[in-house]
Amino acid sequence: MTPNPNLHDSLHDLASEATMTNLLPQVHRTSRTLHRRRTVVRLTVAAAIAVAAITAGPLLLPDRGPSTTPAGPSTSPPTSPPTSPDLIGSDGYGRLKLGMTLAQAIATGELGDTISDQVSCVEATLLDFPDAQVWIDKERGVAVIGIVTGMETTEGIGPDSTVAEARAAYPDYQQTYNTQMTVPRGGDPAAQLKIEHPRNATADTKIDGLSLSTVDQACLN
Amino acid sequence: MAPLPLSGERPPDELVDFDAFVRARTPSLIRAAYLLTGDQHLAEDLVQSALARTHLHWRKIEHHGGGEAYARKVMYHLQVNRWRRRRVAEAIPARLPDRPVRSHDERSVTRLVLRQALMRLTDRQRAVLVLRYFEDMTEAETARMLDISVGTVKSQAAKALAKLRETAPELAAFTAEETAR
Numbered sequence: 424m425t426p427n428p429n430l431h432d433s434l435h436d437l438a439s440e441a442t443m444t445n446l447l448p449q450v451h452r453t454s455r456t457l458h459r460r461r462t463v464v465r466l467t468v469a470a471a472i473a474v475a476a477i478t479a480g481p482l483l484l485p486d487r488g489p490s491t492t493p494a495g496p497s498t499s500p501p502t503s504p505p506t507s508p509d510l511i512g513s514d515g516y517g518r519l520k521l522g523m524t525l526a527q528a529i530a531t532g533e534l535g536d537t538i539s540d541q542v543s544c545v546e547a548t549l550l551d552f553p554d555a556q557v558w559i560d561k562e563r564g565v566a567v568i569g570i571v572t573g574m575e576t577t578e579g580i581g582p583d584s585t586v587a588e589a590r591a592a593y594p595d596y597q598q599t600y601n602t603q604m605t606v607p608r609g610g611d612p613a614a615q616l617k618i619e620h621p622r623n624a625t626a627d628t629k630i631d632g633l634s635l636s637t638v639d640q641a642c643l644n
Numbered sequence: 645m646a647p648l649p650l651s652g653e654r655p656p657d658e659l660v661d662f663d664a665f666v667r668a669r670t671p672s673l674i675r676a677a678y679l680l681t682g683d684q685h686l687a688e689d690l691v692q693s694a695l696a697r698t699h700l701h702w703r704k705i706e707h708h709g710g711g712e713a714y715a716r717k718v719m720y721h722l723q724v725n726r727w728r729r730r731r732v733a734e735a736i737p738a739r740l741p742d743r744p745v746r747s748h749d750e751r752s753v754t755r756l757v758l759r760q761a762l763m764r765l766t767d768r769q770r771a772v773l774v775l776r777y778f779e780d781m782t783e784a785e786t787a788r789m790l791d792i793s794v795g796t797v798k799s800q801a802a803k804a805l806a807k808l809r810e811t812a813p814e815l816a817a818f819t820a821e822e823t824a825r
Contacts, residue, residue, distance in 0.1 A: 433815070434679060434778040437755045437762075441678035443671045446692050450666055453696035461700070538795060546795065556795045569794070602782045619782040631782040632794065643802040 431600075508575035509551065511635060513608040513616075515568065516549065519557070521637050522564040522612040528557075544642035558642035563612075566640035570633040576616065582633050587626035589618050602631075613638040662702050665711050666695055673719060679774045680723045682763045694719035717789055720775070724767045724790070754815070761812035768792075769804035776801055 515521050518531035525545060528534060534557065535548040544566065549555040552574060558567040575581035578592040590596060593606040593616070602622050608614040619632030636643075670691060677687035698705065698715040705714045762770055768790070775786040776797075783801075787794045808815060 430773075430777045431780070433754060433758050434774065435675075436751065437758050438675035438679050438778065440755065441674050441687060442684055443674060444688060445667075446670050446674075446688060446695065447663060447666055449688075449692045450695040450699065453692055454699040457696055457700055539799070546799065556798070558798075567798075600780075602780050619784065621782060621785065622780045631784045643798050644805060 508573055508581060510577050511568065511570055511574050512577050513614055513635075514610045515565065515635070516555075516574070519549075519565060519568065521566070521568070521610070521614050521635065523559075524564050525559050525561060528559055528565050546642075558640070560640065560642050563637070563639075563641065565637075566642045567634055567636040570635065576633075576635075580618075580630075580633070582630065584630055585626065586620050586624045586628050586630055589620075589630055590626075593618075607638075608635070661706060662699055662711075665706075669712055669715065670695070673715065676716075676774060676778060677719060677723070679762065679778055680720075680770060682759055690719060690723055693722055697722075720771055720789055721791075724771055757812045757814050761808050761815065764811050765804050765807055769800050769807070772797055772800045773804045773808075 509516070515523075517533050519528055519533040523531070533550055535550040535553055538546040538548065538556065540546075543561055545559045545561065547557045547559065549557060549568075552571050555569040555571040555574065556567075557565065557569065560566045570576070570582060572582050576592075580589050580592050584592075589604065593604075596604040596606045596618070599605040602619055604618040604620070606616040606618065608616055615636060615638050617632075617634045617636060618630050620630045621628060673691045673694065674687050677690045678684065681687045681690055694715050697718050698711060701714070702711070705711050762773070765773065771790060772786060775781045775789055776783070781789065783794050783797045786797045790797075792800075
């Protein structure tokens with residue numbers, strides 16, 4: 424029978440091969456060496472500065488000329504009124520929809536810079552959110568849209584939501600890994616919301632990554 | 645056994661704390677280092693260097709309770725940098741373990757195949773895989789640990805899994821499973 428362990432278990436199994444040894448003596452030895460090296464570097468730098476100061480004489484003395492005053496009174500930045508977050512639906516962001524071809528995606532005007540152009544996928548940003556990354560499969564179209572601060576799902580979940588809020592908003596979530604929940608979003612192509620969270624998260628823990636993707640996306644596999 | 649310290653030579657508390665920290669956390673660090681280096685001796689060397697550097701800043705770090713996070717971060721950074729310097733020497737498939745591999749049971753075979761497949765990845769790809777699937781960190785946590793962007797984590801993880809599938813089709817069963825992540 425072919426073993427069918429997941430990568431997590433296999434890595435843990437492989438790591439268990441490592442032999443445990445007491446490293447304390449070596450750690451202290453290495454630490455002393457590093458400390459000595461650091462002291463030598465510091466002394467050398469200090470000596471170099473001292474020599475430079477003597478050689479350069481008054482040039483290195485602090486400038487006692489009239490101090491420059493900051494130009495004009497400091498202006499506090501105008502407080503912008505709180506804006507409502509941009510919504511990301513179950514099929515895409517704004518005019519950009521999952522499954523759109525690269526040409527269609529570009530034509531929406533929602534894309535910003537191209538980060539990389541790989542063999543099968545193009546990685547770009549959203550024009551309005553340069554931190555949000557979008558992956559577009561050259562054959563299958565828009566595959567993944569990252570959701571960053573300032574964006575929110577139509578159910579009110581954003582990168583600052585807690586795990587409990589996400590679970591309440593999406594009771595049909597599946598815990599697909601111990602750091603990830605997946606929410607089926609239906610549609611054509613079938614979409615899903617990926618919600619990452621730290622391991623051992625409690626209800627109050629903030630989620631740590633959010634993206635909308637097609638179920639069969641191949642850009643990030 | 646080390647002689648008992650004479651009175652007045654008692655090591656300062658911070659050193660006692662550090663030693664306790666090393667004793668408690670070394671096993672966990674060595675396991676991760678073993679995956680990163682594919683070799684027991686290199687793993688010990690890596691952990692030792694990371695802990696020694698942690699010791700230098702211990703008073704500052706420990707005050708904030710960040711000893712483990714610091715040591716781990718130093719370890720990953722050291723490995724990525726060291727790998728760049730010695731790429732040629734270490735790109736050769738890992739040495740076989742010193743002790744004999746248990747006879748042909750499937751688990752041993754999986755270990756061997758996985759170890760060799762891991763060694764064919766780049767430093768960063770392996771670090772991303774170990775952080776994501778061994779340390780169970782999120783993409784954002786992995787990005788912070790390696791000081792790279794979340795996008796780079798995503799694409800490096802994707803490339804690493806693709807390469808595992810290619811170099812070790814025997815492992816296809818689980819790498820296909822991870823695709824869903």
